[in-house]
Amino acid sequence: MADLHSIVIVGNGVAGLTAGDTLRRLGYDGALTIIGEEPHATYSRPALSKVALAPGEDLDVGTLPDPTHGGTELLGRTAVGLDTDGRTVSLDDGTQVGFDGLIIAAGSHARRFTDSARELTLRSLDDAAVLKRHLLDRPTVTVIGGGPLGMEVASGAVGLGCPVTLVHPGTPMELHLGSLLGGILTDAALEQGLRVIDAMVSTVREFGEGMTVTLTDGSELTSDIVITAAGDLPNIGWLEDSGLLAGGRLIADDRCRITDRIVAAGDVTWINGPSGVGRKPIWTTAIEQGKVAAAALLHGDDAPALDHPVYFWTDQWGQSLKMSGPIPSGEEDPVVVEGDLADRAAVLHWPGSGTAAALNMRMPIPRLHRLAATETVA
Ligand SMILES: Cc1cc2nc3c(=O)[nH]c(=O)nc-3n(C[C@H](O)[C@H](O)[C@H](O)COP(=O)(O)OP(=O)(O)OC[C@H]3O[C@@H](n4cnc5c(N)ncnc54)[C@H](O)[C@@H]3O)c2cc1C
Known part of the structure; x- marks a missing residue:
């Protein structure tokens, strides 16, 4: 094992948690620090749009198995900068954490159109609490985006009694599942009262007590709230001066390596693999990358490269x-x-x-x- 006596993981989502546990499983017994912006222990993010939006006031998404890494968790702390040569991560409270090895597992955040409190997104447990509070009042809802997140959120909102219009160019879910399965899920949604508009959104703005969504053909939709589910953006702002970004992307090789001492895993990461540079922001990919990143940090070229089947699931309608x-x-x-x-x-x-x-x-x-x-x- 190289001269690694202190490893820092930024992000305590499933990629960071898996990386930490994997380090220990592979025999790393040095210092381990996990920095996590959210104050919560790691939880199941996919459950937010499934269990958390189910009827009833309950928001319990269940817990993941406790971490086995025994590291120091600095929860409610955000990494705001990285000095790659000096090997330190700067935190939002002004402190600095030194490292011999770094695992970047900072995930991503939701894309949005406005800063309005009536435009909601769903990425975190705290977002789910806010969203559910709104939905329990049965507002009229416009959902932007007909991918898995948009369709699951729309399904939850309809289940809670809200009139929902979903805007998406083409058939919802088709890009993610193909036309056959996308069509089946869309049919189920229409049967349950979802209104689907085949269009692109150009702008979103507050209007009176509600929101107006303008489509590219100039027509307008108004509703009490908007839920934007139009993709996610990697959390790389804190890496801007690190010298690690290439064209605004954090690109790792097929062992999740950025440098000898810095690896990355999960939604924050673009992988330069056999089929080109790509990002796959899904749960099992984050887990597999967490394992591979930890092994590559410890064992370099002797660690296995990424090689796992893509797996995806959804529950909706x-x-x-x-x-x-x-x-x-x-x-x-x-x-x-x-x-x-x-x-x-x-x-x-x-x-x-x-x-x-x-x-x-x-x-x-x-x-x-x-x-x-x-x-x-x-
Ligand atoms: C509502 C929802 C439903 C989903 N459903 C599915 C599904 O059904 N199937 C599927 O395969 N995938 C699903 N996904 C995607 C899946 O959840 C993600 O791919 C997975 O959670 C990514 O894990 P991660 O550890 O890379 O990132 P995250 O889970 O985003 O964890 C990263 C953590 O790092 C923290 N962080 C960010 N920046 C910093 C910083 N600067 N300093 C410290 N901490 C920081 C974040 O707050 C976060 O807690 C869903 C996602 C969402 C949001």
Whole structure:
């Protein structure tokens, strides 16, 4: 193991937590400090748009297993700067934390159009508390964005009794799941009363007691609140003077390395891999990158490179979907391995795309991965 006696992790989300636990599992016994902006112990972020927005006042998203890393957690503290040569992280309280090795796992924040308190976003437990408080008053809602977050939030809001209009160019979820599954989830949403407008948003502004969303064709929508679910932006502002950013991105190699002593994992990270430079802001990818980053910090080239199947799930409109592999090509019809699509309960396989999905079917994730990797028709 190199001369690593003190390691700092910035970000105590699932990528940071996994990296910390992995360091210990691999035998690192030096000092470990975790800096986390949120005052909470690590929690399940995906549960925010699922469990937290379910009917009832409860916001309990459950807890993740306690960390095993035994490090010093500085919660409610934000890293505001990084001196790469001097190997120190500056915190918002004016203190500095030195390191031999650094893991950047600062995640991302929600994109938004305005600073208005009536434009809500959902990224953190605190955001979920604010959002739920609003939704329990049953306001009229405009959701901007028909990806997984927008559709899950819209589903929660409709379930809480709110009239909801969702604005999205094209069919919601299609970009994330392909046209077949995107269409099925959109049909379920329409049946439950969601109004979908196929358009792009140009501006959002406060109007009287509510909000006005202007679409690119000039038409306007008004509602009590707007929920923007239009993507996330990596938390890299504090790295601006670090010399680590390339074209405004934190780009790591396929072992999550930025330098010999600095690695990155999770939503904050762009990976320069075999298929180019890309960012995959999903839960299991953050976990896998946390493991690989920790191993690479300790063992360099001897550590394994990233090599994990992409896995994604969503719960919305009473439908539960798990998918392993890339978004299936629109050209390929899936093989129905079990169940029946007409009942919206089926295991599907796209052998040409290397993808498998379980729609409203129980299926262990390893089996789904094996099915996705099967090249012949299952
Ligand atoms: C509502 C919601 C639902 C989702 N649902 C799904 C889903 O169903 N399936 C799926 O695969 N993925 C889902 N995701 C995505 C998934 O949650 C993320 O990919 C994952 O949480 C990323 O983990 P992370 O550790 O990289 O970042 P984060 O979970 O964002 O953790 C980073 C932490 O670092 C902190 N931080 C940021 N800047 C600093 C700083 N300068 N100093 C100190 N701390 C800092 C942040 O406050 C945060 O606590 C969802 C995301 C959201 C928001």
